[in-house]
Each structure stands twice: as C-alpha cells, then as structure tokens.
Amino acid sequence: MRFLLVEDNLKLAKALCDRFALEGHVADHAECLSDAETAIRTVAYDMILLDIMLPDGDGREFLRSHRAKDDPTPVIVLTARSEVSDRVGLLDLGADDYITKPFDFSELQARIRAVMRRLGGVANNAKTYGDVVFDSTTGVLVVAGAAEQLRNREMRLLEVFFAAPGQIFSKSHLMDRLFSFSEEVSENAIEVYVGRLRKKLEPSTVAIETVRGLGYRMVLTP
Amino acid sequence: MKLRNPTGSIRRRLVVQLGLIAALLSVAFFLAIRVVAEGAATDTQDNILAASATSIAEAVYSDSGEVRLELPYSAITMLSTVSEDRVFYRVLVDGETLTGYDDLTLPQGRRGPAFGTFEYRGEDLRAVRVTRMLSVQDQPRQVEVVVGQTRLGLSAISSRITTNAVAIGTVFFLVATALSFFAAQNAMQPLDHLAQAVARRGPNDLRPVTAATPTELVPLVGGLNGFMGRLRQALTRSEDLITEAAHRVRTPLATVRTQAEVIHRQMKHPSNKKALREMIRAVDESSRSAGQLLDHAMVTFRSDQLETQSISAADLLRDVVDRLQPTAELKDIQVTLDLPPEPVTVQGDAILLQNAVRNVLDNAIKYSPVDSDIAVRLEADTQCRMAFIDQGRGFGQADLAQLTARFSRGSNVDDVVGSGLGLTIADDVARAHGGALEITSNTEGPGACVTLVLPLS
C-alpha cells in the first residue's frame, strides 16, 4: 500500500516512514500542505495520513477542500490535540478516522485496515499461495473453496508468513508483530496462534512448520 | 451557580423606601389637613362669635341717660345655626354688667375683638370680647360685649375632619404604595431584561452584552463586557496554550515512540529489546496520563456549566464502540452491543458523555484478556443504564467505591498502562448529570460490570 504522510515534524515523519517500510508499505512524506497537494496530483495514494498543525495552514482546511474535490482517498488524521474536543469536528469535516499522537503503530495499522474494510478495501489485495487465498485487508482465508474469517491476531500472523513464504521467522520477531508493548507475554503465547493457523490450514497444501531453534516458516506440503 | 449571600433586593428596598416615604407623607398630609381644617373651623367659629358680639354691641343704645340693649335675636341664633352649642353672653358698661351672665370671664386683648378659650360652667368655652364706645349725654361710656360658645360643634367638626383625614391619608398611602410597587417594578425592568439577557446565554457565550442598557447600568455592563472580553482572551490563550503544549509534547513523544518501535524491530538482543519495550511503555503511560489529565480538567470545567441537549444513548454507544473497535480487535476482543428496540434519550452534554463512555470502554478493553468478550448493554427502565461487562480480572479486593477516586487503580493492574483517571472521569460526568457510576464484580465468571447510570429525559 502507498501512503502519503503529511507531517511537518521531520523526525517523526522519518520514523513513521521507516516504520511503514518495516511493514512492507511505501510512505511518501509531505512537509506542508502545498507539497501534499502536489503529491496527490501526481501519485494515487491508498491513504493520506494528515497532521493538523502545519506550517502553511490548518490540516482541517486541507481536509475540507479535499472532500470538496470528491477525492475518495481516505484520510486518517494524526492529531496531537485532546481527543474529545476535536473528535466530532474532524469526523464532520470528512476524516475517516483519527488517531492521537503518540500511538501504537499496530493501532494505526488496525485503524487503516478498518477504514479500508469500510471503504471496500484495496482492489485485489488477496494473495494466493498453494491452494490458499488470503486477503490481508478483510482477513478472509479461503481453504479448499471454503472462506473463513480469521480473527485479528491469526490474520496478522498469517500476513507475516504470506509476506515471505518459506522464510523463517523467529518467535521473537513474530511476537513483536503480534503483541503490543503493553502486553507482557511469554514466547509460548505465539504457539497458540501458530496452532490455530495450522488447524485452519490443515485441509490445504499450505503448512506452517516449526524450524527447531529458529522459528517458523510457511511451506507447501506435497 | 447561585450567589451565596445576596445583599437584599433592590426592588424590595425601593418599595420599602417608597412605602416609608408614602407613610411619612400620609402622616404629614393628615397632620396638615387637621391643622388647616381645625384652624379654619376655629376661625369660622371666631368669625361668627365676633359677628354676634358686634351685632349685640351695635344694639346697645342710650335712652334718656340710660344705657339700654335690645338683645338682637339673630345675634344669638346665628351661633346656633350649625351646632347645638350652649351660648353665653354678657354686656358690660364701664365694667358694670348690664345684662347676661355676670360671671362670664372676659377674654383679654388690646385691639379688635379679643378671643379666649376657658372653662365655664363645666365646659370649654370659646369667647370673644368686643368693645364699643357709646356717648351718653356727652359722656363716653365703654360698652363691652362678651359672647361665648361651647365647642361641641367644633369638636364634632374636628372629629369628622380627623376621620376624613385618616381616610384620605390611608387612601393616599395605599395608592402611593401601589404606585411605588409599580414604580419599583418599572425601574427594575431594564435590570431584569439585562439579567435575563445575560442569564439566557450559554456558558460559552462570551460575546459582549448588547441588550438595551439604562444609563446607570452602563458602567456595570461596560465592566461586564470588559471582563468577558478578558475572559474570552484568557480562555482563547489558555486553549491555544494547551493545544500548543499538547502538540509540543505529543509530537516528540510520537517521534520517540515510533523510532523506538523501529529500533526495537531491528534489535536482536533480548535484554536490549526488553529495555526498549520498557521505554515505550513509559512513553505510553506519560502520554495517556497527560491525555486523561486534560480530559479530567475539561470534564471538571464543563460540569460546572452543562450544555445539555437531547442525546440518543444508542447512537452514543454505537459511536464509541465503532471508534474503539480497532483497538479491541488488536486483542481479539469481541465488543458486542446490545441495544433495546425503543429509543433511549438522555439530557446531557454530548462531549462529556462521549468522554465518559469512551473512558469506561477503553478501560474495559485495556484490562480484558486477549480473546475475551465485552458486552455493552443499554437498558432503560426508570433510568438509562449503560452496562459494560468484561471478562477481565475484575477489581480484586479493592474497595469499589475507592476506584473512582483520582489516580486510584485496582490493586492488580501493575502490568497495564493506565493513569487510573478513566473511571474518575466517568464518575464525575455521571454525577454532573445527576447519575452515578456503579461498579460490581460479575456474579458468574470472572470480570466486572461497570454501569453508567443516567436519568432519562
């Protein structure tokens, strides 16, 4: 997915772009509203992440003109202000959602996914591996012609495997992807979710196998 | 917000003072009427007495060296035309009684008719003495005529005047008092209008007062407008300050957190990762605390002056649940919303209620285990009840009443980031709306039930 991040704080912008890259997404950075206008005109973004306080204007003005132009690109506002007072105003102005800084990146991802899901998702986001089809936006898994809605963590775990089939992911890496920093979980917790996925993938040609001492990987079974 | 010690009502003071003035004027009026009228009555009696005495004096004549008098009938009857007063007279020639009551006292006086009031034969007598010189065989003889009359008629007139004066005075007083009520009402009207104009405004309406202002109130209204202007400025400034401060604090925190996440992902060494995680948690905790402190301050501020409107409880819950759904999903928490078919409406401040509900639900999500359910149930019987039932660890042995105190957290939540203000905010909002926050441990199974109770509109 391709994001446009409109944020005047360069350090935050850099960190966020890095963070998006870690998840395999592309994030372009616009420092001000005029840059953002230019970027939108040249690239089709899947989503705009908009800061409110910008050097050359208020993000809300941008939002209003953006909606006035009938541009369907969803917008999530990144706000540093108190939630209550701005909430109604932002949603009324046409923001699809907003998130208060600082935020857990996984929460931002969850909200992005929720917005995408609500707006009908990104076209053809489904990936196929073996006889399994998986849509990481909707979390629908199709095994042997039977579609099943995955739960959030199962979906996020499978998303990691689907991003690089065959690659070995360490337990530690998977835990970082799955659990928030506020959760204190043991490494065994990951086995629960791997176990669930394995059960769901059982009728297919896809399996998640344990690589002793290293982690897990998704492979095709003969 | 009511003033504790209003120092009396201007209207009452005005009425009382005008009433006192009216009473004073009535009494003065009464006294004046009495004095004038009694003076007039006395004058009238004196005039008749003098006329009577004069006509008697004129009837004195000399006949072959003798002083004689043919007492004129009218001289006496003129005295008895009005009243049935007793009449006495005495005629003296050179000090010798010629005829009449020879013990009748002579009023003293130098010139003209001399008047006197004295007691005679057991009653007060008003008497006049008229003197006339008569020449008898070329000898001047002094004729003195005294005519006296009791004062029963006068006192009857006097008591009638008194009765009338009392009646007039009373009517005057009543009319004046009624008019003073009216005047006070009238005088207070601009003040009332102004007070209403000011009272009608919403709590956030800090525009200058433009209602019609009497001259006397111009300084007050000027002062009020000045004050509101400064207040508006101060509020704007502090709002700006808070916004700016939040922005200045939160943006770097966001930067730090995001960078930390990136670094955390790239690190391999478990102990380093652990340290970084601690750091991220500290950042989360401080930002969450700051946010809740701001929320709490805002709640406290708004609770003083509620901007109430009709709010659909179902819409409110749906809104908040929608908003927090992504957060819940991260932990595979299923939030179910159980709404009654009929609409449930409460009167309240939308922003405050949203804040309260969000805090309760946020709290529930925060303390619920992964893969658990949270039921949000709206019920309405005599009150509006919004129940949030989770399957979390509950509140342990903590005193449930204590939980809503500021910064109080359950005794078993050391590992969860939270400032402990969430339930306090919800409780404050509920109280400000005349409701309550009920916290109970679930009877079946684990978890707790937090219920926001609000009066129905």
Next chain:
Amino acid sequence: MRHFGFAAFLSLLAVNANALELEESRNYPAEAASSELRILSTADVEVFEPIILAFQSENPGVAVQYDVASSAQVMRGLYEEGVSYDLALSSAMDLQIKLANDGLAQSYSSPATQRLPDWATWHDQVFAFTQEPTVLVISKAAFQNTPVPHSRSALIELLRTRPETFDGKVGTYDVRVSGAGYLFATQDSRNSENFWQLTEVMGRLNARLYCCSGQMIRDVADGTLAVAYNVLGSYAQSQLADNPGIEIVEMDDYVSVMLRSAVIPVTARSVTESGAMIDFLAGLSTRPDLAAQTGLPPVEKLRPDEAPERRPIRLGPGLLVFLDKMRRETFLRSWTSSMEQR
C-alpha cells in the same frame, strides 16, 4: 292691670321642702315599687294622668310622684332653689332651654330620642314630646252674625270695627305672669308684623288677661269672653266636649306651635327612670289612644308641604333672647303700655 284671671283652684301645697308653690300633687304608687320617678310638670294632673298610667303599665316597678306648678315656679325651683326632681316637663320652651344652656340639665341619648326630628331635641338635653298649636277660641254665640277671622289682620279689623261687641270680651295671656303667654307673645312679635297693632287693639278693648288657658276657655264657654287669643289648642280641644259653645279657630297666616318638652335636671336621682319616661314620651306618636285621652298631639315628623303656616317654635339658644333681663323689661314695658293705654 285689673282683672287677673288667676285660677280659682290654685291650691298652695307646700310639699317640697323648698317652699315650691305647687298647684297639684299626686302619687301613683306601684306594687312592689323598686324606684320612684318624681316629675315636676306644668301640665294638669287630669291631662297627664293617662300617660303616667300607661307608663306604669310598661314599667310596673316605678312609682310616680307627679307635681304640678306654673312654668315660672318650675324654673324658679330648678334654677334658683335647686329642688330635686327626676324630670321637668314644661311647656315653657325658653325656660327649658335656659336650664339646659346654663348647665342645669343632664344629657340623655337613646334610640328613641334619636328617632325624634331634629327640631324636637336640643343638645341631647331638651326633648320635645308634643307639638301644640296656639289657636283662637271664640264663642259661637258671639259670632252668630259675625264672620270668623282667620288671620291676625282680619281679627284686628274685626276688633277695630266692632268695639261695642268686643269691649271687655277679649281675653289673652297676661305675659307678665304666664311663661307660655310670654313665649307666644314674643314669638308673635317676631313672626307677625301686626302683633303690636293687635296688642294695642286688645288694650283699647280692655282685654282681660289670664294666667292660664283653662280659665280663658271656660270664660269663653260661659260667655264672659267672645274671643280668646293665643290659647293652647290642646287644652281647647280637650274642653270642646264639655263646652259646646266654643269654637276653635286656627289662624292661617301662621300658627305658633309650642313644643312641650322634658328635661332631666342635674338634681335628678332616678336617672334611669327619667330616661325611660323620656323614651316613652318620645314614642307617644305610636300611641294614638293616649293622644286622644290627653288631647296632647305627639311630636311627629312634619312633611314640609303639610300646613306650612304651622311653625314649631325653634328649640335653641334663640329662645334665650327674650329671657334676657333687659330685653324682657323692654318687651314687657312695650306690652304693658300697649295693653293699658289709659
């Protein structure tokens, strides 16, 4: 001053310690009398008796002592000698007024007295209870062929033109003796322009002078008099039955109406009974039977259009004028010189 028609029955009863000259005295005891009402009156016993008896039947516990004296004696007794009576009834209005004016009467007020017309009370001390017109009494025999005069000028004209008929046959009060006569004469002198003319005419005709109405009426009845002037109509009315030869003529130029009145002297002892009697007298108009028996016309409200010639003598200090020593002297001197022209 030749012929004083002093009452033949004048009996000098010295009942009172103060040597008051009483003409009559009668006791009306009551069974189980609890109080006594002593009345000094100028009205004869026979005239007043029905009233006393009627009063006693309404107030059974009250014994009544009824003393009769001339009005001058009544005045002298009460004014100068301070004799004690509970009630003074007199036809001499001027003397009654003088008693009240000079402080020798007590005030009394009751619903009955308040119902009296204004002209019938003075100062809550003098209460009129009869209104008695003065009339001309003529002998029917003497006027067989003579027109009856209905005004003073007609009377003067008659007397003047027929001295032979009327010489020595005209009677009137001796105003020097009779208080009532003096009152009527002085009122006449005020009300009538030809009063002195009439007096002179009567003087020329050697008018007989009387102390009292009774004798005058009797003298008219027996033919001694042809005309009696200023007779109390009530007496004449009461004598009419016994003396068919007389005729009562009411003048139509004006009629002096005498008010018989009651006064409670300051010396009264049974004031309650005095009040009761005054109330009874004030209510005489409701007892036509008594009026018929006594011939005393009770005080009644006059309608203004009714008999305008009837003028009740006004109760009030005006009556004092003719009691003035000097005025009386002057009046009597004029009267005497008119009456005794020789």
